[in-house]
Amino acid sequence: MTVLATPDKTGSGFPLGFDAILDPSPLQYLDEHGALSGALRDDAPELDPKELLATWRAMVIGRRFDVQATTMVRQGRLAVYPSSFGQEACEIGAILALRPTDWFFPTYRDCVSMVTRGIDPVETLTLLRGDWHCGYDPQHWRTAPQCTPLATQAPHATGVALAAKLAGDATVALAFCGDGGTSEGDFHEALNFAAVYQAPAIFFVQNNQYAISVPLAKQTHAAALAHKAVGYGMAGVRVDGNDVIAVRRAVSEAAERARAGQGPTLIEAVTYRMQAHTNADDATRYRDESEVEYWKARDPLARLETYLKASGLLTEDVVAEANQAAEELAADMRTRLGEEPEVDHRDMFAHVYAEPTPQLLEQAAALQAEIDAESEAGR
Amino acid sequence: MTATLDGAKTQGAEVREISLAQAVNRALRDAMTADEKVVVFGEDVGVLGGVFRVTDGLTRDFGENRCFDTPLAEAGIMGTAIGMAMYGFRPVVEMQFDAFSYPAFEQIASHLAKMRNRTRGRLPLPVVVRVPYGGGIGGVEHHSDSSEGYFVSTPGLHVVTPATVSDAYTLLRAAIESDDPVIFMEPKRLYWSKDQLTTSGPEIGKAAVRRQGTDATLIAYGPTVQTALEAAEAGAAEGYDLEVVDLRSLVPFDDETVTASVRKTGRAVVIHEAVGFGGTGAEIAARVSERCFHWLEAPVRRVTGFDIPYPPPKLERHHLPSVDRILDAVASLQWEDR
Ligand SMILES: Cc1ncc(C[n+]2csc(CCOP(=O)(O)OP(=O)(O)O)c2C)c(N)n1
Numbered sequence: 001m002t003v004l005a006t007p008d009k010t011g012s013g014f015p016l017g018f019d020a021i022l023d024p025s026p027l028q029y030l031d032e033h034g035a036l037s038g039a040l041r042d043d044a045p046e047l048d049p050k051e052l053l054a055t056w057r058a059m060v061i062g063r064r065f066d067v068q069a070t071t072m073v074r075q076g077r078l079a080v081y082p083s084s085f086g087q088e089a090c091e092i093g094a095i096l097a098l099r100p101t102d103w104f105f106p107t108y109r110d111c112v113s114m115v116t117r118g119i120d121p122v123e124t125l126t127l128l129r130g131d132w133h134c135g136y137d138p139q140h141w142r143t144a145p146q147c148t149p150l151a152t153q154a155p156h157a158t159g160v161a162l163a164a165k166l167a168g169d170a171t172v173a174l175a176f177c178g179d180g181g182t183s184e185g186d187f188h189e190a191l192n193f194a195a196v197y198q199a200p201a202i203f204f205v206q207n208n209q210y211a212i213s214v215p216l217a218k219q220t221h222a223a224a225l226a227h228k229a230v231g232y233g234m235a236g237v238r239v240d241g242n243d244v245i246a247v248r249r250a251v252s253e254a255a256e257r258a259r260a261g262q263g264p265t266l267i268e269a270v271t272y273r274m275q276a277h278t279n280a281d282d283a284t285r286y287r288d289e290s291e292v293e294y295w296k297a298r299d300p301l302a303r304l305e306t307y308l309k310a311s312g313l314l315t316e317d318v319v320a321e322a323n324q325a326a327e328e329l330a331a332d333m334r335t336r337l338g339e340e341p342e343v344d345h346r347d348m349f350a351h352v353y354a355e356p357t358p359q360l361l362e363q364a365a366a367l368q369a370e371i372d373a374e375s376e377a378g379r
Numbered sequence: 380m381t382a383t384l385d386g387a388k389t390q391g392a393e394v395r396e397i398s399l400a401q402a403v404n405r406a407l408r409d410a411m412t413a414d415e416k417v418v419v420f421g422e423d424v425g426v427l428g429g430v431f432r433v434t435d436g437l438t439r440d441f442g443e444n445r446c447f448d449t450p451l452a453e454a455g456i457m458g459t460a461i462g463m464a465m466y467g468f469r470p471v472v473e474m475q476f477d478a479f480s481y482p483a484f485e486q487i488a489s490h491l492a493k494m495r496n497r498t499r500g501r502l503p504l505p506v507v508v509r510v511p512y513g514g515g516i517g518g519v520e521h522h523s524d525s526s527e528g529y530f531v532s533t534p535g536l537h538v539v540t541p542a543t544v545s546d547a548y549t550l551l552r553a554a555i556e557s558d559d560p561v562i563f564m565e566p567k568r569l570y571w572s573k574d575q576l577t578t579s580g581p582e583i584g585k586a587a588v589r590r591q592g593t594d595a596t597l598i599a600y601g602p603t604v605q606t607a608l609e610a611a612e613a614g615a616a617e618g619y620d621l622e623v624v625d626l627r628s629l630v631p632f633d634d635e636t637v638t639a640s641v642r643k644t645g646r647a648v649v650i651h652e653a654v655g656f657g658g659t660g661a662e663i664a665a666r667v668s669e670r671c672f673h674w675l676e677a678p679v680r681r682v683t684g685f686d687i688p689y690p691p692p693k694l695e696r697h698h699l700p701s702v703d704r705i706l707d708a709v710a711s712l713q714w715e716d717r
Contacts, residue, residue: 079517079692108519130692133520148521149479150451183450185482213427214448286426343693352687359656363685367697370704 024224026270027250028240032298034306047245049313055096055244056308057322059088059301062112064326065121068333069111069128073279077337079130082109086242086274089300090206092116093247094269097255098174103160104143105153105175109206113176117143121329122336131341151181154190154203161199161264172258174202174251180211182228183219191266195232200258202251203266206241208273213286226268234264241269242300272298345371400433400570402544403509406551407434407471409578411441414469417555419446421456421473421509430475431511431570453479457486457508461494464504469555476567477512478521484529491560492535503558507551511567512540513602513652515699517692524689525653527601530562531629531662538629539583540564542604544573546587546627549580557583566602586633588640592622595646595709598637598663600626603650603700610705618717619709629659637663638670645676646712650700655683677713 031037066085073081084091091112098104106113114124119136126135127146134145147153157175164171181187182205194201205225209216222228229236235257239246247269254265272295276283308314349356349364356364397405411417419437421429425448428435437446449456453474460470474480480487487508494502514523530538537559541547547565554561561583581587589604590611599607604625611621624640626633641647647667649660664679682700690698710717 080519127519127691130517130519132691148519149482152482180451183452183455185452185454211422211451212430213423213425214451218448219450280430282427285428341693343691345694345697348685348687348690348694348697357686359686367685371697 024227024238026238026240026268027246028243029245029249030243030303030307032242032303034303034310036307051248052245052304052308053313053318055092055248056301056304056314057318057325058092058096058116059244059304060322061326061329062088062092062116063301064330065115065333066112068330069125070275070279072333072337073128078125078128080278080280081111081125081128082278083273083275084109084112086295086299087206087208087271088112089244089247089304090204090241090269090271093244094174094176094204094251094267097248097251098172099255100142101169101171102142102255103157103164103171103173104141105157105160105173106143106146107150107153107176107178107181108146108148109178110146110176114141114143114146115329117141119143121333125333125337129337129341131343132347151177151184151187151190153177154181154187155193157201157203158190158194158197158199158264161194161201161258162197165197165200165261170259172200172202172255174204174255177203177205178211179205179207179209179216179225180214180219181205182225183211188228191228191232191234191264194264195234198261198263200255200261201264202254202258203264204251205266205268206271207268208241208271210273210277210287212277212281215286224268226266229266232266234266235262236266236268238268238270241271242295242298242303244300244304271300394575396573396575397544398571398573399541399544399547399565400431402547402576403433403551403565404435404437405576406548406555407437408440410471410552410555411437411445414555415445416467417469417471418444418463419471419473420449420460422449422451422475424448424473429473431567433509433511433565433570434473453481453483454486457483457491460506460508461486461490461504464506465494465502469505469507471507471509471555473509475511476518476522477510477524477526480508480510480526487530487536487562488533492533494535495559496535504560505555505558506560507554507557507563508560509551509563509565511565511570513566513568514689514695515568515602515652517695520689520691523695525651525684527562527564527629527651528653528658530564531659535560536630537561537583538564539627540566540601540629541627542566542569542599542601542625544575545577545580546625548576548578550583550627552578553580553583564601568602569605572605581627584628584631584633586627586636587625588622588636589625590621590623592620592644594620594622594644595648595712596622596624596637596640596644597648597650597705597709598624598626598640598667599650600629602652606700606702607650607705610702610709613702614706614709617706619706621709626663632663632666634666634670637667641667641671642674645674646709647671647675648680648682648705648708648712650682650705652684652699654686655681656686658683677711680708680711682708 123135157173161173226236226238424434425438597607660681
């Protein structure tokens, strides 16, 4: 695999020549036609059919989740939904490469990863429905609250990774980030710290080409985002972000390196945001339909499906079971997100401090009195 | 000539109504036309025209050198604006949402605000920072903060916040002409409110009396001006004749207008969305008490957001100052005759 700038234990520095380090062509196993590409043909025995089928199933379910959430935002059941349609290879490939004990730092766009991790879809969507800022138990799921300020979660991943290392645990921390987020100062500070402390962290950039309306070319002048690893002295990998096999492999290997004490990795996954930024965005203002068409032909789910069909792994039973699971999830979302959420106004005051201040208790009581008076007045 | 919320025709007013967002756009255009040193930049301000379309068409009409998209880096935006201002430009930058100005805070607090002072006046920084702020639009967390408190307690910054279409225009023109940095707080909830535009208006530092009254003064700014006016209307039905002062400028602060109003009415309620504790309203209440003590019939009251992180959309109605809460505060102002 094209690992950029992995420090070599034998002391020769970087295992690859400088040209190779700067080669921006992404690692790929499955090409856009669903055929094995060069890298994997040499490596074929390592493909585990069970793993491939489980990955495909998760992608079917993840995509159904995304489509259902998008529908529910149109129906006014969600306040906002940033879709990751077309980014399933990243969302799912990366998360399936982690152990349940590893920590995950998602952004607003990464609901599909969270559902793949096992988090309840409604808890996943709590933030975007507007009930509360985080709907799940981060400790239980080893998943931080979805981060809205860009790249600000990356230093937290460094911190968790460093702590795990100091505690002697085999835990890895993986932070997601968009291509735009790589411009933020926090991103760079997180990478630098992680490299300096050789923290077992993985920074996974979903380069989906746009930060709202701003294309990658206006975000960076570097030939590849993975190159940024070089400056920090950490491993950098560029993968085809629509090739789930490549993504899963890249993350697995980064996690192995991290667990082996070889420090952090920056992974750039080259993908595309098929939908608008959110429902509030008008993507026709800044991109052509032809570009979207180009990427449609590189769909990550179709690609794996073609391969699995050609290799005879995708039997009718397997397809039927996955589709049914996806439809059940969607039906459950429709029912439960269709209900008016129960929100408790007391939560506003209950979770500001471990013990509410006297001032907060006063304010909570005043609000309660207001609400009681309103309900008495029949409003 | 000052604007009026009810759209009363003033000199130079157009008949067509425009939105507050369009008024900001118009001010940027007119300033860019008048002075080629005025440049606009920030996240998505170019082709997209900003997420609220405030900068719509500026890149098309003035070119990429005058209005451009930046990488996603608020500290970078702010620091670059400082450097450009040092070289004679007049940057107007956008922070996409209130809470996303926090990554820029080092540049704002340590440099933007202090450069004139540090250099004994030799390096003024004519920078305008546009910050859409406040809640009530159902945004998820970090999209509804009222961050003015941080700015007003940072000496060296002017902090301005319009509540009307005309003020949005005139105050932004004044901000761009100012040789000092101005934090221009845009109440995003009012972006779509419409009115006729008057292009001549006050200098920075002047409050406006939006409604005359004799019983108590409601002191508001930005998004709460509208709420205060609604409360005054509702209060009239309950027999209160309420005056509404729109501060427009938090720094500098118009003690004169506020003091005159409170001395006339003898009672005051300060209203803002930001948290109350240590907030802007505390400063205003203290100033009013200092200047109007002998005229006051009751302590100055505040109606503010609770002292909590901004709540999720489903709960924000409980948090934001409401007409009822304002009228409750008015009712508590020690009326002997009621
Ligand atoms: C610090 C900060 N600044 C600005 C924003 C507003 N904002 C939200 S999403 C976004 C674009 C992010 O693009 P990218 O990092 O590429 O991720 P993507 O949305 O494409 O997944 C912007 C500018 C923000 N959330 N945080």
